[in-house]
Amino acid sequence: MEAIKSLREPIVCVLGHVDHGKTTLLDDIRGTSIAEKEAGRITQKIGATEISYNILEREIKTAFKNIPIKIPGLLFIDTPGHVAFSNMRSLGGALADIAILVIDVNEGLKPQTIESIDILKKFKTPFIIAANKIDAVPYFVNTSNTSFANAIKMQRREYIEELDNRIYKLISDLYTYGINADRYDRISDFSKTFAIVPVSAKLKIGIADILMVLSGLAQKFLENEIRLTYEKTLGTVIEVKIEESIGITLDTILYQGMLKRGDTIAVNTSNGPARTRVKAILVNSNRGLKESEKVVAAAGIRVLITDKIPVIAGTSMIKIDENTSEDEAFKTIINESKPNIKISEHGVTVKAEALGSLEAIAYELEQASINIRSAEIGDITKHDVTDVSTLNDPLDRIIIGFNVSVLDDAVQEAASSDIGIITGNVIYSLVDDAQKWLAKRKHDLEEQRKSNIPVPSKIVIMPEYIFRAAKPVIVGIKVLSGRVKVGDTLIDDNNKYAGTIKSLRDGDVSRQFVDAPAEVSCAIDGVVLNRHIFPGETLYVDIPENVAKQLRSEKLDDNIMKTLDEITKIKRKINQFWGF
Numbered sequence: 001m002e003a004i005k006s007l008r009e010p011i012v013c014v015l016g017h018v019d020h021g022k023t024t025l026l027d028d029i030r031g032t033s034i035a036e037k038e039a040g041r042i043t044q045k046i047g048a049t050e051i052s053y054n055i056l057e058r059e060i061k062t063a064f065k066n067i068p069i070k071i072p073g074l075l076f077i078d079t080p081g082h083v084a085f086s087n088m089r090s091l092g093g094a095l096a097d098i099a100i101l102v103i104d105v106n107e108g109l110k111p112q113t114i115e116s117i118d119i120l121k122k123f124k125t126p127f128i129i130a131a132n133k134i135d136a137v138p139y140f141v142n143t144s145n146t147s148f149a150n151a152i153k154m155q156r157r158e159y160i161e162e163l164d165n166r167i168y169k170l171i172s173d174l175y176t177y178g179i180n181a182d183r184y185d186r187i188s189d190f191s192k193t194f195a196i197v198p199v200s201a202k203l204k205i206g207i208a209d210i211l212m213v214l215s216g217l218a219q220k221f222l223e224n225e226i227r228l229t230y231e232k233t234l235g236t237v238i239e240v241k242i243e244e245s246i247g248i249t250l251d252t253i254l255y256q257g258m259l260k261r262g263d264t265i266a267v268n269t270s271n272g273p274a275r276t277r278v279k280a281i282l283v284n285s286n287r288g289l290k291e292s293e294k295v296v297a298a299a300g301i302r303v304l305i306t307d308k309i310p311v312i313a314g315t316s317m318i319k320i321d322e323n324t325s326e327d328e329a330f331k332t333i334i335n336e337s338k339p340n341i342k343i344s345e346h347g348v349t350v351k352a353e354a355l356g357s358l359e360a361i362a363y364e365l366e367q368a369s370i371n372i373r374s375a376e377i378g379d380i381t382k383h384d385v386t387d388v389s390t391l392n393d394p395l396d397r398i399i400i401g402f403n404v405s406v407l408d409d410a411v412q413e414a415a416s417s418d419i420g421i422i423t424g425n426v427i428y429s430l431v432d433d434a435q436k437w438l439a440k441r442k443h444d445l446e447e448q449r450k451s452n453i454p455v456p457s458k459i460v461i462m463p464e465y466i467f468r469a470a471k472p473v474i475v476g477i478k479v480l481s482g483r484v485k486v487g488d489t490l491i492d493d494n495n496k497y498a499g500t501i502k503s504l505r506d507g508d509v510s511r512q513f514v515d516a517p518a519e520v521s522c523a524i525d526g527v528v529l530n531r532h533i534f535p536g537e538t539l540y541v542d543i544p545e546n547v548a549k550q551l552r553s554e555k556l557d558d559n560i561m562k563t564l565d566e567i568t569k570i571k572r573k574i575n576q577f578w579g580f
């Protein structure tokens with residue numbers, strides 16, 4: 001069939017919240033692929049599972065007659081989840097052409113469902129929704145290994161109502177995230193509505209429906225994306241293995257063109273782009289891995305290369321040939337290794353395991369209005385900690401690590417600094433923790449700032465407690481209002497400088513500040529008693545004009561506000577617009 005040869009297999013990724021059934025669904029799909037051969041024969045596999053044209057046709061045709069299949073099969077990426085999805089890139093964006101978003105129909109949308117939606121939208125990847133665990137809906141009449149279309153015919157009215165209620169809830173919740181969805185068998189225009197396929201991964205219900213909807217969408221809407229051309233040969237390295245006896249193998253999803261033994265390829269290494277050769281290609285077969293002379297996209301392959309080079313997973317493999325020069329391939333590789341993240345002058349520091357996850361966490365931080373000042377791949381090192389701990393803005397002193405470790409010397413270094421380190425492997429809780437950390441630090445800084453700014457206060461020098469007349473003056477004072485602090489500047493009622501508070505003592509205890517009402521002894525620098533200040537005199541804590549203005553907008557104690565009025569009156573003797 002000519003049409004089949006012109007298209008490659010669409011690449012499918014499975015995403016969804018933890019425990020909603022991604023792995024079980026992928027197992028069902030893998031089971032489908034094994035069932036055609038003799039069950040249990042696949043012992044080793046490479047990153048992806050192919051559902052061939054024959055299986056696809058058989059699976060779909062048993063449930064749905066007369067549905068033409070134009071694609072040569074489907075290739076499912078074996079690692080589920082939005083992190084894997086973000087880490088597996090193609091030169092056009094996401095490696096997956098289409099995705100399945102698994103949602104437990106009984107639980108509905110959860111944080112990682114929403115992150116998955118965000119990421120799918122960001123990459124503009126079309127997807128279908130597998131509404132899973134329909135067997136856990138009340139009144140379920142037990143059945144298994146069948147299509148949803150068939151299973152629903154066996155159910156009672158009560159079950160159909162319960163399931164519909166859940167699906168309606170799902171539809172309305174998805175709508176709030178800009179997703180217009182409906183049950184797949186009720187959709188008239190698939191270009192406008194996202195398909196919800198009810199399934200039970202556990203009981204293998206709805207697998208045929210999933211395969212049918214995926215195939216239908218791919219062949220109708222993704223023809224350009226999945227057109228097979230031989231102009232360029234491109235792959236994404238998803239795992240690198242160093243095997244002493246064999247050498248370096250690259251588990252790769254080949255998504256365009258054809259790769260042969262002996263071909264020259266460009267890959268990305270920790271030392272930059274490098275050129276190497278294909279020594280052997282291994283592919284999945286019924287009896288484990290087998291060598292292959294040449295492979296056509298799309299396929300999961302293991303490539304043994306001729307050089308011992310530190311290839312980075314998640315990066316491109318580009319065949320160098322008459323259509324693609326080494327220079328061009330290297331340029332492409334360098335370009336794709338730059339993270340697409342908005343960097344600000346101030347913000348948090350982010351570290352992640354790979355480019356895709358770095359971008360994924362950066363994207364979510366941006367959504368939460370958290371700026372990023374630095375984003376890099378790798379574990380959190382001592383160098384990161386010293387770098388961040390010397391930043392001027394205390395709100396920048398935080399490192400967020402996604403799927404990375406904090407190295408031992410970094411832990412030690414961090415212990416003696418005020419920086420925050422937040423690590424984890426769940427994006428939403430990392431973002432949440434970062435928000436909490438930033439809010440707390442802001443609050444602490446505000447408190448600190450409050451304790452540093454002068455408070456409108458009034459004191460009187462107690463004539464009966466004069467201890468020293470100069471250098472410094474030491475007298476007993478009565479604090480009538482506010483809070484006097486060491487370092488405060490005093491003025492008299494003519495706005496004349498009346499000294500600086502050097503220390504405060506309450507009996508034997510030295511104090512940094514004293515709240516009214518109180519009587520304490522006070523050392524005052526910069527003035528002489530009976531020349532500048534006098535026993536019995538009332539003095540005020542000097543307030544800068546900007547502080548006075550700011551204090552007017554805050555709700556302060558009545559006595560303090562009264563004192564602020566008095567200070568304002570004093571200041572206006574000299575400047576009638578003071579504090580306006």
Ligand SMILES: Nc1nc2c(ncn2[C@@H]2O[C@H](COP(=O)(O)OP(=O)(O)OP(=O)(O)O)[C@@H](O)[C@H]2O)c(=O)[nH]1
Nearest residue numbers: 017018019020021022023024132133136200201202
């Ligand atoms: N009742 C019911 N349980 C299911 C179904 N699918 C999966 N489960 C159960 O849900 C739990 C989680 O399933 P997994 O497939 O591991 O979910 P996951 O989304 O891959 O989870 P993570 O890998 O932890 O993110 C397991 O106990 C499954 O047996 C289903 O269709 N019905």
